[in-house]
Amino acid sequence: ETGVTQTPRHLVMGMTNKKSLKCEQHLGHNAMYWYKQSAKKPLELMFVYSLEERVENNSVPSRFSPECPNSSHLFLHLHTLQPEDSALYLCASSTLGQNNEQFFGPGTRLTVL
């Protein structure tokens, strides 16, 4: 499936590193989402971009910084993360409007040492 792609698929970083996660969708959608998936926890919505404007920030620490330069691309910039930030980070996209399916990317498995 190539509708929503994410890079890198795996990332190991130290607590002082700066890295970025990238998401790209080829479905013509106009809303994009970042989720965090940790073991034994539900999928947690982090950020929502609607028409390239951030419309939701679910109390996410400032060490996570999203960027949406256009409707097809979404980034998550990471800076001075903590070991508890290790998780699978999933990107999703959808069409604005009611009751539209979200399509997920394959995720980036992040390990913070």
Added chain:
Amino acid sequence: GENVEQHPSTLSVQEGDSAVIKCTYSDSASNYFPWYKQELGKRPQLIIDIRSNVGEKKDQRIAVTLNKTAKHFSLHITETQPEDSAVYFCAAVNSGGYQKVTFGTGTKLQVIP
């Protein structure tokens, strides 16, 4: 905000038997209830959904029921097969524009051949 509870957290059934997963939600403004299946190491994928104006929906071996008054909805899988083994997530969505999605904690279903 919305709170979604999902039960059970794990479920083992014999091949051919039925499986039922139940979810409750708290926000009466939620109007769309998708179910996602996540196989090991893969992305979540939508398997069935139900809108708030419908009480039941069926797609081959999968059915979903919704009780808006009681704020609960359920997934029913009949004639289970080993390939049904996965983690299933329910979600409640307030979709006035972009989707504000709250996921349940997931149910790990194991179908024993």
